[in-house]
Amino acid sequence: MAPASTLVRRVIAAAFALVVALSVAAGPAMAEESGPANRLFIQALQLVKQADNTYDVAEEARFLREADKLFNEIVTKYPDSSLAVQLVTNQFVGDFDFYEFRSRIRALVCNEPLTSLCFLHRIGEMLPPVETPIVAARWDWLSLAVAYQQLGDIGRAKEIVAPFVSAVRRGSAADGTSQDLFVARALALMGQMQLALDITRQIADCSTRIYNLADIAKAAAWRGDAAMAVALADEAKSYASARGCNWELGLVSQALLRAGKEAQARTLFLNTVETQFSKFKETKGDCCPPELAVAAAELGDANLALGLLRTVQDENPWTIPAVLGRLARRGETSLAIAYAEQVSDIDVRGEAFAELVEATQKRGDPSTANDLMRRLNRLVDEASGRRPGLLAQKAKAEKAFFNDDRWRRTFQAALNSADKASNFVRRDIGAPLLASLVRIETGLPMLD
Numbered sequence: 001m002a003p004a005s006t007l008v009r010r011v012i013a014a015a016f017a018l019v020v021a022l023s024v025a026a027g028p029a030m031a032e033e034s035g036p037a038n039r040l041f042i043q044a045l046q047l048v049k050q051a052d053n054t055y056d057v058a059e060e061a062r063f064l065r066e067a068d069k070l071f072n073e074i075v076t077k078y079p080d081s082s083l084a085v086q087l088v089t090n091q092f093v094g095d096f097d098f099y100e101f102r103s104r105i106r107a108l109v110c111n112e113p114l115t116s117l118c119f120l121h122r123i124g125e126m127l128p129p130v131e132t133p134i135v136a137a138r139w140d141w142l143s144l145a146v147a148y149q150q151l152g153d154i155g156r157a158k159e160i161v162a163p164f165v166s167a168v169r170r171g172s173a174a175d176g177t178s179q180d181l182f183v184a185r186a187l188a189l190m191g192q193m194q195l196a197l198d199i200t201r202q203i204a205d206c207s208t209r210i211y212n213l214a215d216i217a218k219a220a221a222w223r224g225d226a227a228m229a230v231a232l233a234d235e236a237k238s239y240a241s242a243r244g245c246n247w248e249l250g251l252v253s254q255a256l257l258r259a260g261k262e263a264q265a266r267t268l269f270l271n272t273v274e275t276q277f278s279k280f281k282e283t284k285g286d287c288c289p290p291e292l293a294v295a296a297a298e299l300g301d302a303n304l305a306l307g308l309l310r311t312v313q314d315e316n317p318w319t320i321p322a323v324l325g326r327l328a329r330r331g332e333t334s335l336a337i338a339y340a341e342q343v344s345d346i347d348v349r350g351e352a353f354a355e356l357v358e359a360t361q362k363r364g365d366p367s368t369a370n371d372l373m374r375r376l377n378r379l380v381d382e383a384s385g386r387r388p389g390l391l392a393q394k395a396k397a398e399k400a401f402f403n404d405d406r407w408r409r410t411f412q413a414a415l416n417s418a419d420k421a422s423n424f425v426r427r428d429i430g431a432p433l434l435a436s437l438v439r440i441e442t443g444l445p446m447l448d
Contacts, residue, residue, distance in 0.1 A: 037074045037081040044070035045096065061108050068105050071098070106156075114408045116151050119437055120144065122415050127430045134167045142186040143434045143447050149190040150438055150446070161186060168199055184212045188219040189446055193228070206245035210236050214255040221258055222444055233259040237268070246275070250292030257298055269299045273308075290316035297326035302335050309339075317348050322448070325355030333360060333368060341375075347389045350379050354393040358400035373401055388418040388429050392436035399440045407440060 044067040051063035075084045083093065090099040110118040127140050141160055149157035161183075168183045187196040193216065200212040217232035233255040239245065240252050249272040256265035273296070276288045293308035300308075309323045320343055324336040333356070340352040353376040360369040380387075380394050391414035398407040414436075418429050435447035 034078075034081045034083065037078040037083045040070045040074050040078075041083055041093070044068075044074075048101070057111055061111055064101075064105060064108065067101075071101075114405075114412060116437060116441055117153065119411060119415060120147055120151060120153075120434075122419075123147075123430050123433050123437075126418060126426050126433075128427055130163075134163045135171075136167065137164045137183045139182050140431045140434075142182045143431050146186050146189045146447060147434050147438050150442055157190060161190065165195070165199075185215040185219075188216040191223070193220065193225075204243075206240070206243055206248055210240055210245055210248040210251055213239070214251050217255050218258060222446075226260070230259040230261070233261065237264075246272070247289045248291070250289050250295040253295040253299060254291065257295075265295075266299050269295050273300070273304070287311040290319045293319050294322050294326065297323040297330075302327055302330075302332040306335065306339060317345060318448075320348050321351040321355045324352050325359050328356050328359035329362065331363065333363075333365070337368075337372070346379060346383065347387060347393075350376055350387075350390040350393045353379070354397040354400075357397040361400050369401055373397060385413065385417050386421075388414045388421060388425070389432050391417055392433050396436050396440050411437065411440070 047063045047067035047070070051060045051067070054060050054063070071087055074081065075087055078084055085091075086093050087098055090102070092098070106121055109115065109121050112118060124144055127144065130138060130141055142164060145157045145160035148154070148160065164183050165187070184196040184199040187193075187199070196212070196216050200209060200216065203209045203212065213232050213236040217229045217236070220226075220228035220232065233252070236252050236255050240248055249268060253265045253269040253272065256262075256268065269292075272292060273288075276292065288308055288311055290312040293305060293312050296305035296308045305323055305327060309319055313320050320340075324340055327333075328336045336352075336356055336359075340349055340356060343349040343352060353372050357369050357372045357376065360366075360372065376394055376397055380390055383390055385391070391410055395407040395410040395414060398410055414433065418426055418433065421429070431447070435445075438444075438446050439448075
């Protein structure tokens, strides 16, 4: 194998020969554009060579970023050159792989391995790649876009989300429907409220339409737009009534409560519980939607909430931490802890403990929060580092309990555990890790 310096020289020579040939073939006008672009390209490759030949991490990063600026200059100053076209479309130029170079630039964030942007980069590397052309949204990649938006890399967030928005629009234009899987909700979390609503209002399906309206209303409330939160809660209620969306009424109740309409929320909730239980007794079919159990934790008594939880938790295990956390925030701590201890799934039990740590800490009960931290730590120790989701929940609990940065090393351990896990685990762990990270950084359950 040739040494690295020889390979770089070959790359430079091949690239230069190629771009000169393209310039000559394209005629005088293209040659005028290509000459300066070629010079910038060669300068950039020389910087890449310098980066390859240094052992100093900071110096390597500096050379690579300077090279990246030159590549960007080719695109912005000489957009009609063949080089600009190749760079924008991530083509090889000779033997130079620009896509690999861009990946290398993104990986520079991990020169500081305990930063959240490094965590995001590592999670992104775990996600199964997006198949092209994109025809349907991907929850995990949209979650990644939301995470980048919340942590300050807006350009990367837009780069990820834009193709999915286009896919939804193409679907809508083709058949009059929109197969939206989290696109509108992701856009709302990224501050694109009107675009999120435009997509949502094209959807006739009860579940997707009302889920979107409720989540956009939630995002509006988090942004301090109380008027929009109220308007969207009312819209969800009206749509459910007009279309007979009875299965989604628990979600509508939550939206009304969040919008400050407690009396309406409580009336709708109680009527829905009575109707759903009556139907269950008659048909012996599915009792209740999982969202009704969550609404019960906010609006009903604890026994009703736990009774509903028992009927839905097997098919919807996410409801367990959601319900128990809400009960604990209302002061029903003992019942919630006793219920959590009986949960057989270790990861779900750990998430429930993490929710209870935060709830009891916020209620000013550090003694109980400390006891819950000990229970969670015991689960983590028994797993011996083999459960990345459990480690992420520990990190979330540490942030709530200690309110400092010690959670970062625990979250790093979660990523290390995921890296060592089977392909099956790696395929599914990305979105839960993203949800935990965004919850830690924002204090809001944005990706739940």
